[in-house]
Amino acid sequence: MEIFETTARAFDARYERQAATHQPDIEEPEYGRIKRVWDVEPIPPEEIAAILTAARAAAVAANNTAAGNAREAYLTAVPGQATTYAAKQAETQRWIEAGRLANAAAATYPWAGDRADLRAVTVSAVLAEWEAVTAAWEVVGRRIERERERVNEAIGAADTLEAIQAARDSAAYPAP
Known part of the structure; x- marks a missing residue:
């Protein structure tokens, strides 16, 4: 039977x-x-707590990955690129501190000089472009980070598997 x-x-x-x-x-x-x-x-309560802890950790990891993917929509994410961005930002900052010189020299700003040469524009035009890109990134980057932190806080406060998933699903990252 x-x-x-x-x-x-x-x-x-x-x-x-x-x-x-x-x-x-x-x-x-x-x-x-x-x-x-x-x-x-x-x-047993300790098993429930362990399940919720593991679910929170997985949701935070997924959310952090989603935030990284949102950033990658705006940035070039390859090894060493962050160093290149930092060098360009340093040149831009030096140019701003020097008074945004219209006749900036490639010898003083070699990263900008290389781009200016490739694009047949002035070094100052490249530095102005980088200044605008940095300002735009500041707005988007802060929005992404604020959303990442908001969702991670909501995940941390969630007390059920459904609430953890709802917090994770609430993420709304900006897209270009």
């Missing part, structure tokens, strides 16, 4: 689970089966 399995009652899987024990089997010849009714037991 086939064994038909069920639980003693409906239960909330967030806090309870099927136990390892069951009531005595009941033969149900009219259905051609044996009915096995499993007991229900509470999930």
Whole structure:
């Protein structure tokens, strides 16, 4: 005979689970089966806490990856590129501090000089472009970071698996 399995009652899987024990089997010849009714037991609080901790960690990791992907839509994400961006920003900052000279020299601003040469524009035009790009990035970068932190805070405050997922799903990163 086939064994038909069920639980003693409906239960909330967030806090309870099927136990390892069951009531005595009941033969149900009219259905051609044996009915096995499993007991229900509470999930120990430490197991619930561990499950929630793991779910939060996974949600934070996924959210951080999503924020990184949002940044990559605006930035070139290859090894060493951050160093290149830092060098360009340093040149731009020196140019700003020097009074945004219209006749900036390639020897003083070699990164900008290389780009100016490639594009057949002035070094000052390149530095002005980089200043505008940096300002635009400041706005977008802050929005992305604010959203990343907001979602991570919501995940940390969530007290159920559903609330953790809802917090993770609430992320709304800007796109170009």
